[in-house]
Amino acid sequence: MLKQYETVFIATPVLSESQMKEAVAKYTDFIKNNGGEVVYEEDWGLRQLAYPIQHKTSGFYHLIQFKGTPEFVASLETQYHRDERIIRFLTVALDKNAVAYAEHRRANKQAKAEAKAEEPAAETNAENAEN
Numbered sequence: 001m002l003k004q005y006e007t008v009f010i011a012t013p014v015l016s017e018s019q020m021k022e023a024v025a026k027y028t029d030f031i032k033n034n035g036g037e038v039v040y041e042e043d044w045g046l047r048q049l050a051y052p053i054q055h056k057t058s059g060f061y062h063l064i065q066f067k068g069t070p071e072f073v074a075s076l077e078t079q080y081h082r083d084e085r086i087i088r089f090l091t092v093a094l095d096k097n098a099v100a101y102a103e104h105r106r107a108n109k110q111a112k113a114e115a116k117a118e119e120p121a122a123e124t125n126a127e128n129a130e131n
Contacts, residue, residue: 002067004039004099009080009089010059013046020060023085028064030079036068040106053087065094065102 011023028038044061053059068076073091080089094102 002037002069004065004067004094005073005091006063006065006094006098006102007076007089007091008061008063009086010049010053010061011085012054012087013056013058013060015060015085019085020062023083024062024064026083027076027079030076031064031066031068031072034068034072034075036066036072038064038066040065040102056087059087 007027009027011020015023024041024043028041031038040063042063044063046058047061048058049056070093073093077089077091080086
């Protein structure tokens with residue numbers, strides 16, 4: 001049976017945009033090619049670190065939620081260890097409450113994005129009605 005996991009990794013800040021996308025694609029493809037299923041992913045962008053890691057004070061954060069086996073998680077973490085672009089990572093298993101919270105969080109984020117997309121259209125329609 002596949003369990004749901006959440007992994008967050010921090011990539012070195014010296015990567016270009018294309019190099020960062022390549023690193024993310026490497027791990028999402030690794031999950032898909034090894035019997036896993038990517039449920040959700042989110043780019044958190046460049047952020048300051050709480051403390052220096054390998055003499056770096058910032059890093060690119062990326063979250064991936066996926067379904068897989070416990071044995072697969074070990075091989076994913078081995079891939080993180082081997083990749084010099086990854087300076088830190090954390091993978092946790094999600095229980096049923098965490099899965100429900102993650103789904104609720106995604107739904108709220110999507111609703112906010114849709115409301116924000118509709119907002120400029122509503123303002124434009126109001127301006128046109130005034131004229």
